Amino acid sequence: MPGQPPTPAVAGTGPQPQVPSGVDAMFTAAFQLHQQGRVSEAEPQYRTAAEQGHVDAMYNLGAIMHERGNTSEASDWWRSAAEQGHTDARHNLGVLLHGEGRLEEAEPWYRRAGEAGHPGAMNNLGHLLSKRGNAQEAEYWYRSAAEKGHRRGMQNLGRLLEARGETQESAYWLNKAQAGAPPQ
Structure with a gap:
C-alpha cells in the first residue's frame, strides 16, 4: 500500500476556524x-475539541481511531x-481509501493534498496514475514529490524514466x- 502510516499532527498545524474559547487549550x-503516551486520557479531550470544530x-x-483499527471512525474524522x-x-484519507481498494475516492484526496504541497500524496497520486497507464501525469506528480525530497518519489520517477529509456x-x-x- 502506498504512503506512510498516519501520525499525530503537530499542535496548531492545520487551519483553525473560529473555535469556542478554551478549545485550543483543551x-x-x-x-x-x-x-x-497517555492516549486514553487524551482521547476524550480530543473528541470534545473535535466536536467543537478544532481541525x-x-x-x-x-x-487514534486508525491505530485502534476503527477505520470507519478514522475515516469520518479525517474526512471532517x-x-x-x-x-x-x-x-491519510486517501491512503485509507486506497488501502480499501476505493481508488476513485482516494484520487481526489491525494490530488488536493498534493496540490497543497504534501510530497507523500504527490507520490501516491503518481503511483495511482501510473497503474492506470497515465505515465505523463504520473511523471508530473512523481517529479513534484522528488523535487520536495521525497525518496519514494525519486525512486518512482527514476523507474518511470528508466522504462522510457x-x-x-x-x-x-x-x-x-x-x-x-530521508527515508519515507
Missing part, C-alpha cells in the same frame, strides 16, 4: 497527553478535517534517492 492539553483534534482523533483544509488528513536522468534520481534522501 487541544493542547490532549496533545501533550498524547505525546506522553487538528479531528485529525488526531482520526489517528480534510474538508476543512487539513492537508495531512487529506493524505531516459537512462541519464533516471540514474540521477535513483542515485539521489539512494544517496541520502
